[in-house]
Amino acid sequence: MQQQEITDGLPYSNTRSNFGSRGWGIVGFSFLMYYNFAAWTADGLNIIVQSFVDMHGWDYATLLAFSTPAGWIGVFGALLIAEVISRKGAKGVAVVGIILLGLTVMWFGHARSYTEYAIGLVLMNLLATGCCFNVPATLLNTWFPRKKGLALGWATMGMSLCTATLVPIFYFFFNRLGIPNGYAVVGGVLVLLGFITIFWIRNTPEELGLYPDNLPVSQQQLDANLAVLNNYQSPFTYKVLFKDRDMWLISVGFGLLWLVDIGVVSQLVPRLISIGYPKETAVWMFTSAALCCAIFSYVWGWIDVKIGTRKASVIYALFFAITHACLLVRGGGYFTYFTLLLVGASIAGIKELCTSMVGTVYGRYDFAAVNRLVSTIACLFRVCCFLVIAISLRYTGQYDAAYIFFIGLDIVAGILIYFITDKCKGKTEVVITGFKSNNIPI
Template identity: 35%
Template sequence: MTTKTTETLVSQSGKVKLNASPRGWSILFMCLVAYFISGALNTDGLNIFVSALSSERGWARSDMLVWSTYGGWIGLICAYYFGEITSRFQKGAQWVMVGSLVVSAIAFYFYGNSDNYTIYAICVMACSAMSLGYSFVAVNVIQTNWFPKKKGLALGISTMGFPICTMIFPAIAHNLIHAVGLEGMFTVVALFVALFAVVAFLFCNSSPEEVGQYPDNEKVSQEQYAKDKQEIATYQSPWTVRKLAREKVFWCANIGLGLMWMVTVAIVSQLVARLVGAGYERGAAIGMLSIMGFFGIFGSYLWGWIDQKVGTRNAGLLYCTWYAIALVLLIFMANEIVIYLAVFMVGVSVGGIGNLMPSMTGTIFGRKDFAAANKLASPIQSGIRSCAFLFVAMSLKITGDLTGAYIGLIGICVLSFLLISQVKPINEQ
């Protein structure tokens, strides 16, 4: 690993201003929408989809949840090949984004428009697996290419898509069901995803060089621009899968942050159920989810700012600590003050993990080697994340409520803290 990479592992520069061009801002907005869609189809939306389909079709809720986990495991293979495409082809990230969105749109339509349980299970798995393409592998490569030096701030803005989804999508889905019926809601959302796939095909470029711009919107000479563009086009990363697999820093970073992604999904996907169990009406619980998403919008930028200011590793350690405290509050929901504080803390954290994971990979490996490292990092993180649904389902079967799951998740936060604390420069290993 180069000296430059070693230096950036510990801390970022003190500059915390994002200087994006209009095209750069449009790229960030499209990435934000991709994150929103992922949350809608695979995390926040489960608060609505699972309960509605369970009531409509008579399927067991705990059995329905596990298919998202299985889809995530299938996604391990998909993520690897998505990563291969992004690392081998200059426009690979755009191809992956568009293709996975199209498949997701088709799968989501049949997700809610078929009363066959087997088709339902296949579509849930397809949505879960494909989300790794458009909301993880592709957008992370795209943003690292466009903002290699200011990735923390860029991700802090784009990952607002996750908490925005948390804030508004459950209510949107709930209202759509009342307006156009359960099947109609799935159809409307599928059409939106398909339309966004067309937008991504037309405008979401894999790198700034494709449209005559320079990373981080920096101004350079024509000679320097031509030289760097040629270097990027011909660069072959030395980071093979075998070499990555032998790197301690790689495993500590990706397992540690993958576990925190699992914690996030486990909490958010079942927060409405937790609040209903605490005595809230379902409508009020969905409203609390919206409040949490509102806090998360600010939290996304906050974690990006912290990342840029103190470094990705230190931001990751703070993130683990913050979530552990939030889980304690979720266990002891003694009064409304505690409940609102828990919702606030979880909300602030929702967008953080989507920021920290690609930022850590970019910090360790840099722009040129990001795609090569990401093709293994993505499957590892995603596979761990997918265990959230199985973890919650098993907890519900064993204990009958979510308290046992929250206790286990606190232990996972501690383990993640220990792993991330071991992410040190290569020459210190």
């Protein structure tokens, strides 16, 4: 009976971060991966483009124009990397991907032509999206199938802190060492991290004699679980997924929320400047919002575990609609800071909730097979945000039209997410000596 109490008796609403020492190691590694995902696909553009303008006198607009196609190519390339994760596991992809990303960054700092710059940007987007985005999602859903929301809440703080700290870090290295050497140092750190990863992570807790969610179980259970994991072939092929209703609801619903998320965070400083704040003040306010975002990453993860991923996601969509409505108001100083608090809270939840939703619906065993397609479709929506903003600025000269459109997308996303099934449809069977349980999405 003790085994049954451990496996079946732990409630989904358990919100303690008792991941264990090795579990916290996985969370910490995922934190670094999400930091690098944000660094090389979004936040880094704040400094990367200007660094090459300073080095070579190249045209800023031309360099910036490379970012959109690089992002698209990166998304489709990441699908191939996600396929490898599904077939071979996350660890090998993490090791090779991080080392290649580091070598690319080192080479990128010495780019001498627009062509070399474009190639480097594509490679960094591909490796960061494919490795630093998909690897931690797979690891956290495998290690913490019932506490994935909480684990993701901690790990996705990496993206928020990247927003707050990346630019000062780059400026420090560039000012002390020069721009090419600055890139070389950062790339070298990534290469070192790749080699450390060989010893740092494992694909499953069972490989270390541990059990998902840091639960104590018998050696027989560990051996049985590891055997199943090593030999499991997911039935969720591309053909099956393209016909799967929940796959489309998750991909489109969260893809829309990701679109509005990036639409806000990427243009917050220009928007603050447009309503009268000096540039330095706007940057400081943006950093404050990013720090709030780090705190609320944990809050959304806690809510996820407490009330369930689908309910938390619907609340998140409606919360984002309120944030966009506040962004339409030209209020005084206090109202602006209140809006910044809402912005920080809003941009915090998307990565955690989207990843958690895939794990909730498809379970531990089938997560990687499903996430390879969900993450690709959602990211395609994500990179469309700049088109919406560009149209708003072109025809109205302001951000208001974009924010109004975003409110509509928030509501549509909330409706789509509401219709997602909240029961695991992937493999859930767990065999323990003496009995079988079919109600735990492990």
